[in-house]
Amino acid sequence: MSRSTFGRVPLGILCGTLWACGPQTGGDAQPESAQDAAEEPPPFETTPVAEGVWRFRWQAHNGLFVSTPEGTIVVDPISTEAAATFAEQVRATVGEQPLLAVVYSHRDADHATGAQVIRTALGRPDAPIVAHENALEPLRQAADPDLPPPDVTYRDEMVLAESSRPVRLSHPGPSHSDDQSIVLVPDAGVAFAVDFVAMDRVGYRDLPGWHWPGQLAAIRHLLGLDFETIVFGHGPNSDRSAVERQLRYYEDLHQAVAEAIADGLSEDEAAEEVRLDAYASWGQYEEWFPMNVRGMYRLLTER
Template structure:
């Protein structure tokens, strides 16, 4: 059985939780907020001998104790990285931090490398795919430094204990997949997950390249796979993911070739075989609409079925490292923030916090079943591509809102439908991206 360590979900419990060694003795924090329904702030799970998954709210990363020291993937955020460092020390108190690896450049996964470096007192090398280097250098975000070394197709670390593979464009153009041969274990972020619909309208997903990337993943001989979001899976999980996207493409392609509009396609392509998948009610229609836009932009229905969607369209996504999605699990451009604070407030409480100059004031309007409020630019410079996400204690993510630039001193309205969700607490954050040069 995998060993786990968890913390409380509030800011107070975060401090206490960092001192509590679960499964190793001692009692969990007894703060009054321990009874909240919010999920644990973080959790460390041993997924193979010497290999650990670290979860921070809704994001997962991985670190491995190798013969050359600890190799740590995605720091996630500044706040997460501080706890991540504590967990690495707890698990491997005598090991050096040998390397940091970015799965890709999206801020909600890669931010915080300097925190890890400072925690271990070393100038630890950072590895990433070569396509991540230029955008990160241009962004100049001190919390998200560029890699010190890059690779084009494959790279090995710790004498082959870890392999890095580039499988082509998928959720981004710089996605590195890790494989640990001794454990038959892979780590893949954002472009695959376990039985979950693609994020919203698939804006940053590169189709048809996605098919090749997932097929390439299946050529790696893993048996277990850890994802950047959600529970881990196996080879069958990836086969189901590939089948879903193929079925979505086929169904929407038929609709486009039949002359159906985007609205008509959204109403008719129900993907009912996947109604049990996570986010079916939230993202099924958006997936259909996104695929309709991609195929239409590629000329499907007009005799040209081989083109690609203009990835700049709509500018939405769960992890948007390319000016688009979690972009895509959201939208986080290079230099964007893309991280949750981790602090939850009660259902009826008002959120009022400032991050990177963006003051977000937000509250639930029960009458409208929506979170409503404002984002104010408290700086002397324009905040570019600002948008807002809300994360409920149930694990549901709301948003993000459409991107908007906010000039100095200005305030813009924010509204996110709550979708009738039943929850006890929630957290929110604005994301601010780098302005075009």
């Protein structure tokens, strides 16, 4: 399949008010003027990424679907409400293809909820759910019918057996969570990575449950994969340079906080004083960067 037909999705479609809202921040996305209101993006949209690969955006969250000769692979149902629309969009885009599998990028509820809605709506309620093995026990114990545990798991990497078009999952190690799966569509040069990297945005709040230095290793793992286009769980698509910027950000955050600790600053003092002006234009910098400092401070001192 040719990569040149689609190339990269135009950047910037999702910037502006939507991008500013990020996950779970609620009302940040309110339009500030009538003009902004007119430009408010629709609540969802399906965007071609490459041949047979689409991003489904629902508010501030992105899922992915991949068409193969045998059927469709859906990644991250997002929510029960999103999943119903997601399924409609898949149908409208690929037609009556069978559903081959639902993949979880990781088990967080704001990305993984809704698989049963997708499976039922696409006519295959028993289509396998695939996720990293570390997602299995927590989801079994949670016993949430809206977020069922995976039927198929793997440890390091796997190729989805349902499809003759290679779709690879690989686990980058503990980072934002301990159960991340990067989805790679090698013949399209597309990778989908969620929450441990995002488009020119600082980390989520005080990095709850994040792993260090696994976070750096995970980004390096992603950069070791052969892709040209990156689709994030939040925000617009980009290319490898955006992932390289994420690596630099977390390296710079680490260095700045380590220096603050070495200088004897308390966590409160570090959150007050540490700044990384180079990232001041990034998403959520004002709100979340001081929280990132706190999170990194704890990661470096509480072990």
